[in-house]
Amino acid sequence: MQNPKYYGKYQIEVPEIPGLFTQVRRLDQVAATVKDAAATLNVKVNGVKVTPKLSEQDELMLQRMLDAKSAAIKTQQEASMLMRETVRILRNQGLTVRDVVELTGVTPQRISSLKA
Numbered sequence: 180m181q182n183p184k185y186y187g188k189y190q191i192e193v194p195e196i197p198g199l200f201t202q203v204r205r206l207d208q209v210a211a212t213v214k215d216a217a218a219t220l221n222v223k224v225n226g227v228k229v230t231p232k233l234s235e236q237d238e239l240m241l242q243r244m245l246d247a248k249s250a251a252i253k254t255q256q257e258a259s260m261l262m263r264e265t266v267r268i269l270r271n272q273g274l275t276v277r278d279v280v281e282l283t284g285v286t287p288q289r290i291s292s293l294k295a
Contacts, residue, residue, distance in 0.1 A: 189231070196222050206231065266293040 189206065193199040193213060201216045203209055210227040217224045233241065262285065269279050276290045283290070 191216075193217070196220065196224075263293050266290055 188204050189202060189209070191199075191201045191203060191209060191213060196217055199213070199216050199220060199222075201212050203212050206229055209229045213227050214224045262283065265283065266279055266285075269282065270276075270290075274282075276287050279285075279290050280287050285293075
């Protein structure tokens with residue numbers, strides 16, 4: 180039996196290159212390892228698309244996380260746009276930076292930077 184630290188955590192199969200099987204410990208190592216393994220078979224590889232096989236439960240969890248992340252980014256972008264617009268309107272109506280700070284809960288420095 181080999182030392183466990185040398186076992187790959189991920190087994191790699193490339194259907195387009197018969198006979199290419201290898202292992203890696205991390206997903207970020209797949210592309211380089213596939214290119215090296217392909218070179219031993221005299222096959223040139225231009226690009227590698229990694230498609231891990233996850234359990235259905237893990238796939239669902241991953242998709243939920245990606246959906247939530249996407250929604251959070253969209254919400255943050257909307258909040259930023261609303262903050263800029265709110266600060267602009269309030270400052271143009273004559274409110275001081277300190278007044279806008281009190282209304283929005285944002286630091287004076289941030290208010291000043293959004294004013295432009």
